[in-house]
Amino acid sequence: MKKSMLSLLIAAVALVGFTSIGRAQPALDSELYIYNWDAYIDMEVVNRYEQEFGVRITYDTFASLEEMFAKIQAGAEYDVIFPSDFMVARMIELDLLAKVDKANVPNISHIAQENLDAWYDPGAEYCVPYMWGTTGIAYLVTLERVPEGWSALFNPEEAAYYAENGGINILDDQREVISAALKYLGYSINETDPKHLEEARDVILNAKQYWRFWNSADYQDTILISEEVVLSHSWDGSTVAAAIKTESEEFPQGKWKHITPKEGGVRYQESMCIPKTSPRKATAEHFINYLHNPENAAASSNFTGYLSANKDAAEFYIPELKALLPSEEDVARMEWMKPLDEESMRLWDQIWTEIRAAG
Amino acid sequence: MATIAASRDLGARVGAYRLRFDRAAAWLAWASGLIWVVLLLRGILFTPWLLQPGIENELMPLEASLRDLGASHGALWIGGGLLLFAAVDVGLGLWLRQGSGRARTAAFIRAAVGLGLCAAYYLITRDFVSALVLAAIQGGIVVFLTRNSGLMLAYPSMVFLGIFFVVPLFSVLAFSLGKGTALGTVNLDAPGLHNYARLLSPVGNSGLVYVTIIARTVLIALANTLICLLIAYPFAWWMARQPERMRNILMMLVMIPFWTNLLIRTYAWLIILRKDGLINNFLMDVLGVIDKPLEMTNTLGALLLGLVYGYLPYMILPLYTTIERLDKRYIEASSDLYATPWQSFWRVILPLTMPGIIAGSILVFIPSVGTYVVTNVLGGGKIYLIGNLLEQQFMTSNGDKAFGAAFGVVLTVLMLIGTMVYFRMGRKDAYA
Numbered sequence: 001m002k003k004s005m006l007s008l009l010i011a012a013v014a015l016v017g018f019t020s021i022g023r024a025q026p027a028l029d030s031e032l033y034i035y036n037w038d039a040y041i042d043m044e045v046v047n048r049y050e051q052e053f054g055v056r057i058t059y060d061t062f063a064s065l066e067e068m069f070a071k072i073q074a075g076a077e078y079d080v081i082f083p084s085d086f087m088v089a090r091m092i093e094l095d096l097l098a099k100v101d102k103a104n105v106p107n108i109s110h111i112a113q114e115n116l117d118a119w120y121d122p123g124a125e126y127c128v129p130y131m132w133g134t135t136g137i138a139y140l141v142t143l144e145r146v147p148e149g150w151s152a153l154f155n156p157e158e159a160a161y162y163a164e165n166g167g168i169n170i171l172d173d174q175r176e177v178i179s180a181a182l183k184y185l186g187y188s189i190n191e192t193d194p195k196h197l198e199e200a201r202d203v204i205l206n207a208k209q210y211w212r213f214w215n216s217a218d219y220q221d222t223i224l225i226s227e228e229v230v231l232s233h234s235w236d237g238s239t240v241a242a243a244i245k246t247e248s249e250e251f252p253q254g255k256w257k258h259i260t261p262k263e264g265g266v267r268y269q270e271s272m273c274i275p276k277t278s279p280r281k282a283t284a285e286h287f288i289n290y291l292h293n294p295e296n297a298a299a300s301s302n303f304t305g306y307l308s309a310n311k312d313a314a315e316f317y318i319p320e321l322k323a324l325l326p327s328e329e330d331v332a333r334m335e336w337m338k339p340l341d342e343e344s345m346r347l348w349d350q351i352w353t354e355i356r357a358a359g
Numbered sequence: 360m361a362t363i364a365a366s367r368d369l370g371a372r373v374g375a376y377r378l379r380f381d382r383a384a385a386w387l388a389w390a391s392g393l394i395w396v397v398l399l400l401r402g403i404l405f406t407p408w409l410l411q412p413g414i415e416n417e418l419m420p421l422e423a424s425l426r427d428l429g430a431s432h433g434a435l436w437i438g439g440g441l442l443l444f445a446a447v448d449v450g451l452g453l454w455l456r457q458g459s460g461r462a463r464t465a466a467f468i469r470a471a472v473g474l475g476l477c478a479a480y481y482l483i484t485r486d487f488v489s490a491l492v493l494a495a496i497q498g499g500i501v502v503f504l505t506r507n508s509g510l511m512l513a514y515p516s517m518v519f520l521g522i523f524f525v526v527p528l529f530s531v532l533a534f535s536l537g538k539g540t541a542l543g544t545v546n547l548d549a550p551g552l553h554n555y556a557r558l559l560s561p562v563g564n565s566g567l568v569y570v571t572i573i574a575r576t577v578l579i580a581l582a583n584t585l586i587c588l589l590i591a592y593p594f595a596w597w598m599a600r601q602p603e604r605m606r607n608i609l610m611m612l613v614m615i616p617f618w619t620n621l622l623i624r625t626y627a628w629l630i631i632l633r634k635d636g637l638i639n640n641f642l643m644d645v646l647g648v649i650d651k652p653l654e655m656t657n658t659l660g661a662l663l664l665g666l667v668y669g670y671l672p673y674m675i676l677p678l679y680t681t682i683e684r685l686d687k688r689y690i691e692a693s694s695d696l697y698a699t700p701w702q703s704f705w706r707v708i709l710p711l712t713m714p715g716i717i718a719g720s721i722l723v724f725i726p727s728v729g730t731y732v733v734t735n736v737l738g739g740g741k742i743y744l745i746g747n748l749l750e751q752q753f754m755t756s757n758g759d760k761a762f763g764a765a766f767g768v769v770l771t772v773l774m775l776i777g778t779m780v781y782f783r784m785g786r787k788d789a790y791a
Contacts, residue, residue: 214740356743
């Protein structure tokens with residue numbers, strides 16, 4: 001008995017030893033350049049990585065995807081970037097991204113298959129999914145009438161109620177606002193039919209007078225927390241970020257809650273990609289793998305309020321995030337935002353200009 | 360005018376030292392020769408791209424594109440070329456130092472050929488920075504050879520403006536003739552005026568939306584300029600009448616807000632104006648005159664307040680300078696001649712301070728047309744102006760960069776015309 005225990009132990013040690021040799025660390029570069037959305041990662045995790053592996057990380061942020069795109073196109077040497085779905089598709093088409101070597105990212109096994117198979121990069125050939133979410137409505141928990149769907153923004157009677165009780169913020173984002181109106185009307189969010197788009201425009205123009213703010217840049221910090229409004233068109237993660245910052249004894253889970261509209265809406269996902277210009281690909285892959293260690297992934301989600309693509313991170317989530325986890329039916333109602341052809345882009349842009357310039 | 364005359368005068372005095380110009384040109388030629396020698400040595404000894412065309416070393420852009428150029432002709436071809444260039448430049452420098460007229464002609468030709476080669480190099484390799492640096496050296500040789508010290512003194516700023524002003528301006532112009540693609544790039548294959556036509560064509564049910572946006576922005580900027588002028592003029596007048604010590608203190612007080620970023624100051628206004636801000640709290644809790652907070656943000660009033668607050672110092676400072684320099688004897692003379700105070704202001708003081716009014720108005724008007732931060736923070740994104748439209752075209756996924764560039768060109772031209780008209784007006788008034 002004892003002997004067999006001993007041999008088992010030896011075998012175990014040998015096995016661990018061999019696997020660790022087999023998985024020997026590749027030589028890491030001494031530095032790494034990261035380019036991410038502002039406040040879209042837990043810096044603690046980044047600092048831990050620096051200390052653990054002796055890699056000095058330069059962390060830059062961008063405020064819009066176009067800004068990032070322009071920089072990468074101009075040949076900026078970043079190692080890991082965090083573009084959103086349609087931008088990944090565009091960058092793949094323009095041959096700006098290198099394919100991630102999955103053997104170097106074993107933690108990819110924690111990512112839900114559904115996230116790996118997103119339309120823009122099926123099978124995650126180029127990029128590793130990072131975070132994902134849906135666009136919906138944030139509301140103040142003290143409201144008597146809880147919103148259920150897009151009608152809270154677009155039905156003049158409902159919108160007037162929320163406007164009177166404190167005001168509404170709308171995302172200053174062409175695709176998001178028109179998509180929401182299209183969903184309210186029961187159309188696809190990637191609509192190209194001018195008639196349907198004009199219908200959406202008229203819905204928006206009718207409701208516009210009830211919206212106090214057009215802010216998509218920093219509304220969770222400047223408008224939601226100070227309760228300038230009671231209702232906001234919102235990305236789920238931003239709602240949670242506002243909830244985290246309004247936690248109190250009376251409201252242990254914050255004063256803001258998120259709903260996924262019953263009509264459905266926009267679904268998005270950010271990926272971690274390596275630009276072709278990166279001279280430190282192996283280190284970049286190593287870093288990506290580190291971020292997808294479930295605990296690290298959860299740390300970033302708990303900090304930013306956005307859901308991780310990492311399915312095993314859920315058990316480490318804070319209560320606000322656990323409450324945000326959408327049901328399968330919710331997800332099924334959502335639609336991916338896809339790139340439009342040139343003519344439709346022009347149409348959308350003109351309709352948006354009409355909406356914004358009116359009144 | 361005065362500067363040109365002065366430089367001519369200077370040029371005449373320097374005429375005796377013509378040789379010095381040629382010698383300076385010789386140094387520049389040697390500098391150019393040194394570049395070729397360094398490239399050659401690096402290419403052979405340190406990062407041997409010349410000897411091993413396939414190596415993946417860290418090459419400078421110039422080396423990389425030279426290597427690519429040479430790839431079809433063999434690396435030796437490039438090496439030989441570099442050696443030839445170096446020999447020509449060194450020889451030319453030696454010749455120039457002897458002060459011969461023929462050497463000067465030869466150097467002119469050499470510089471002209473150099474400029475042509477730079478252009479060709481750019482057209483083939485699209486390596487803009489290297490082409491520009493090399494072209495700047497060729498231009499420097501030409502400038503020295505003209506023996507015109509005025510041109511020589513202006514050359515560095517000419518190069519600077521050329522790189523950072525003229526080139527970007529013309530790129531915007533070129534972009535505006537292209538076509539935005541679904542991938543967010545600009546296709547310049549079939550240039551045309553379609554973007555300008557789009558700017559002038561009606562959209563949906565809203566008519567000439569783009570023209571409306573321009574007009575709205577210009578109106579807001581004009582209103583801002585006028586309000587600034589009405590506030591700043593009496594203030595500058597009062598400031599100029601203070602004792603010297605006081606004037607300096609006041610000047611400091613006007614300048615202090617400049618030390619903080621405009622964005623931060625604008626957000627400070629947000630804290631004052633918003634629903635749970637200082638004013639509402641004071642009115643509700645301290646005075647108790649209202650029971651529902653006033654909505655002061657996201658209004659035209661808040662936007663104008665932010666603009667006036669941000670740009671007022673630009674109006675005060677030039678006005679103060681002209682008013683301070685105003686000769687008070689003119690005012691005394693006008694009242695001696697039985698002018699009423701109103702008449703002496705209208706007929707004497709106003710024309711005399713016109714230069715300050717014009718300078719201040721331009722300094723306020725032009726940046727407020729392009730304003731974006733203030734309108735977005737205090738206007739809550741509700742009042743849609745040119746700045747928002749440009750952001751929509753350049754920074755959002757459905758934007759059309761070519762169309763945005765056309766908007767930029769129109770804006771620049773409008774500004775230019777406005778400024779010119781204004782200056783004309785000012786000149787007539789000043790001499791009336």
